[in-house]
Amino acid sequence: MSNRWIQPGDNVDITNERKKCTFDIEKMSAFIHGGEDKLQRRREILEYVKSNKSLGDPQPIEFMTRNERVENASRKIVEMTNNTDQIDGSDFFGEGMYYQALTMGRDLHAMSLHYVMFIPTLQGQTDDEQLDHWLSLAIARAIVGTYAQTELGHGTNLSKLETTAHYDPKTEEFVLNSPTITAAKWWPGALGKSSNYAVVVAQLYTQGECKGPHPFIVQLREMDTHKPLKGITLGDIGPKLGINGSDNGFLLFDHVRIPRRHMLMRYSKVLPDGTYIKPQHSKLGYGTMVFVRSIMIKDQASQLGAASTIAIRYASVRRQGEIIPNSGEVQILDYQTQQYRLFPQLARAFAFLFAAYEIRDLYMKVTEQLTHGNTELLPEIHALSSGLKSVVSWDTAQGIEQCRLACGGHGYSQASAFPEIYGYAVGGCTYEGENIVMLQQVARFLMKAAEEVKKGSANLAEICAYIGRKGEQHSRFTSVDSYRDEDIVSDLEYVARQQVFRAYEKLRKAQQQANSETAWNSCSVELCKTSRWHVRLYLVKNFLAKVSTAPSDLRAVLHDVARLYAFDIITSSSGNFYENGYMREDQMNEIREGVYKCLHRIRPNAVSLVDSWDYDDRELKSVLGRRDGNVYPALLEWAKQSPLNKTEVLPTFDKYLGPMMREAKSKL
Ligand SMILES: CCCCCCCCCCCCCCCCCCCCC/C=C/C(=O)SCCNC(=O)CCNC(=O)[C@H](O)C(C)(C)COP(=O)(O)OP(=O)(O)OC[C@H]1O[C@@H](n2cnc3c(N)ncnc32)[C@H](O)[C@@H]1OP(=O)(O)O
Numbered sequence: 001m002s003n004r005w006i007q008p009g010d011n012v013d014i015t016n017e018r019k020k021c022t023f024d025i026e027k028m029s030a031f032i033h034g035g036e037d038k039l040q041r042r043r044e045i046l047e048y049v050k051s052n053k054s055l056g057d058p059q060p061i062e063f064m065t066r067n068e069r070v071e072n073a074s075r076k077i078v079e080m081t082n083n084t085d086q087i088d089g090s091d092f093f094g095e096g097m098y099y100q101a102l103t104m105g106r107d108l109h110a111m112s113l114h115y116v117m118f119i120p121t122l123q124g125q126t127d128d129e130q131l132d133h134w135l136s137l138a139i140a141r142a143i144v145g146t147y148a149q150t151e152l153g154h155g156t157n158l159s160k161l162e163t164t165a166h167y168d169p170k171t172e173e174f175v176l177n178s179p180t181i182t183a184a185k186w187w188p189g190a191l192g193k194s195s196n197y198a199v200v201v202a203q204l205y206t207q208g209e210c211k212g213p214h215p216f217i218v219q220l221r222e223m224d225t226h227k228p229l230k231g232i233t234l235g236d237i238g239p240k241l242g243i244n245g246s247d248n249g250f251l252l253f254d255h256v257r258i259p260r261r262h263m264l265m266r267y268s269k270v271l272p273d274g275t276y277i278k279p280q281h282s283k284l285g286y287g288t289m290v291f292v293r294s295i296m297i298k299d300q301a302s303q304l305g306a307a308s309t310i311a312i313r314y315a316s317v318r319r320q321g322e323i324i325p326n327s328g329e330v331q332i333l334d335y336q337t338q339q340y341r342l343f344p345q346l347a348r349a350f351a352f353l354f355a356a357y358e359i360r361d362l363y364m365k366v367t368e369q370l371t372h373g374n375t376e377l378l379p380e381i382h383a384l385s386s387g388l389k390s391v392v393s394w395d396t397a398q399g400i401e402q403c404r405l406a407c408g409g410h411g412y413s414q415a416s417a418f419p420e421i422y423g424y425a426v427g428g429c430t431y432e433g434e435n436i437v438m439l440q441q442v443a444r445f446l447m448k449a450a451e452e453v454k455k456g457s458a459n460l461a462e463i464c465a466y467i468g469r470k471g472e473q474h475s476r477f478t479s480v481d482s483y484r485d486e487d488i489v490s491d492l493e494y495v496a497r498q499q500v501f502r503a504y505e506k507l508r509k510a511q512q513q514a515n516s517e518t519a520w521n522s523c524s525v526e527l528c529k530t531s532r533w534h535v536r537l538y539l540v541k542n543f544l545a546k547v548s549t550a551p552s553d554l555r556a557v558l559h560d561v562a563r564l565y566a567f568d569i570i571t572s573s574s575g576n577f578y579e580n581g582y583m584r585e586d587q588m589n590e591i592r593e594g595v596y597k598c599l600h601r602i603r604p605n606a607v608s609l610v611d612s613w614d615y616d617d618r619e620l621k622s623v624l625g626r627r628d629g630n631v632y633p634a635l636l637e638w639a640k641q642s643p644l645n646k647t648e649v650l651p652t653f654d655k656y657l658g659p660m661m662r663e664a665k666s667k668l
């Protein structure tokens, strides 16, 4: 079988790995990326990005100062968006995200929020007339916007946001104000220096009543000079753990007036006389968050896929220690512990990517239904996107760290790209709703389902139908080889269902003794566990179902990966499966053996599996993960670019170290 990943001059070990591959990598790449046509488009976009020198970095960004990073990112995003004819702009999830990942990397930039939240909010929250006016300006890039919701004092609890928008019917204007320091908007991406517009979420007051948080479009800076408008104070919030190419910002209003029609009025409205028209569903205004939570799943999967690619490739070229004495040092990928550390991360990346396709499809369905005023699926997409966002971003962050650790010392260097990948991805645990908080949103959905079941209703959404099923009292497991997909799912359903009812009963009891919120708080650890099990069950079910749709010659290898994902979940929570004698210790021990079997079976295909994700070096940006495996000369070249190496002797020597040593020597 031909293999496009093998080229002359490559490291011998990585080449040998690729020669061992038992499946068609191109076919696998097409399956992973949604079809041959999609794969072909990836290749065309890559070719274009590589051919346009202006889309490149003048030096590795790790060696740049923050100001240089912001400038470099701004230059590239303008060049990138000057050339959007290179992609199908309607395919944000596929071509848009790939084009931006290749060009911009993981440092974000002046227009990330413009594309990820500002434009989607205009699309989702404006009425027709507003859409006509604002969307064309935003798409043409005549204005650059962000999404300013979080404040210094409140991010999670939107009902307590402090920024106010008081309607004045005399002038038909809203007056935006930040009454306290804690009302300052804080965090919005590209707010500090780049954006001149923002969707600002503020408490709407009309006719003397507060109507809760609503979105408004607000001009922040003068069009020509880019100076802040009167009454507006804003700036950058300083360096962060990651995404330092983005100027996340702060913003305060001092009685700034905006026209009535700058309130986004697709769902809620304020009429000229101040009459408030409420939306059909109270959370329709939160739609952009649901959108971002949905696209985050793919983004997080890509980051974990990249980390796994780097670590697995590196483990195939790194030789250290002997397994059989005097027979030469082995590739570290041959250590079972290394496989145990890395292959589950790759398996997770697959599980998350396949879930990302599902949530994308559900999001599109919900959007379509909303155009007809149908809000039926809102609770389901809110629960699923919140749950996936939380579990996926957490596992991704932990997985990236495992990959880093598995690369030893070199994993700690920024040459590996791990610090950048981690700094970028771990933000996902916090933004778009702190994970623990979002898990509790899922739990609300699950507790309602449990209540329905208790009441004898069979009317549950498919996603939580397992809660109403009776299920087996004992696992059907007899041996790993005969452990069918439906048995795996049934075992996970048992544990997820048990946890739902454990939390439900605990909550019910607590509610008899305390008010609803206090009761909820006293059960919240169990409630979060419930949500995690629900999401893991979904991920496993979806992964196995997806594998069954793969071309037949890919199914065996993918099935090993999917089973590893499931077995890893089961064995790392064995206690839950022993409850009520559902599973025996000997059965669990067999499943544990199943993990080792999967590792052994995946080992020969490990490098080819990560090649199938189709990361180009341009996207990975990692010396350790480079396609050709020639890591050591590349590390030396990378280090030589350090600004500290521009001179043989640093001024600090003459200032500090030199005098110290000379003085010490003179005293001897
Ligand atoms: C032309 C092409 C060009 C191409 C260029 C392309 C360039 C592309 C660039 C691509 C880059 C790709 C990378 C993508 C990812 C990376 C992006 C990084 C950017 C990060 C940006 C971050 C932004 C933010 O963080 S914005 C701020 C987000 N904030 C939050 O999420 C706040 C969290 N809090 C909440 O959501 C709520 O307050 C909540 C849910 C905690 C509680 O709300 P509440 O009002 O107090 O409600 P509650 O009483 O608890 O519940 C009431 C009821 O309502 C239900 N509910 C709540 N929310 C929703 C919802 N959203 N939808 C539906 N229902 C909801 C809730 O469940 C309750 O229901 P019941 O139980 O029935 O009562």
Ligand SMILES: Cc1cc2nc3c(=O)[nH]c(=O)nc-3n(C[C@H](O)[C@H](O)[C@H](O)COP(=O)(O)OP(=O)(O)OC[C@H]3O[C@@H](n4cnc5c(N)ncnc54)[C@H](O)[C@@H]3O)c2cc1C
Pocket (backbone or CB within 6 Å): 113, 147, 148, 149, 150, 153, 154, 155, 156, 157, 186, 187, 188, 189, 243, 248, 427, 430, 431, 432, 433, 434, 435, 436, 437
């Ligand atoms: C990289 C990054 C980019 C961001 N970009 C934007 C942006 O573009 N626009 C924007 O508006 N915002 C943005 N944010 C802000 C982000 O959305 C918020 O930080 C996030 O929603 C969490 O809110 P918080 O900071 O108020 O956390 P807090 O709510 O203060 O959380 C602190 C702790 O309290 C816990 N906690 C809070 N409430 C509860 C509860 N009810 N029950 C149990 N535990 C609770 C949390 O679990 C957490 O452990 C960004 C943040 C980051 C890190």
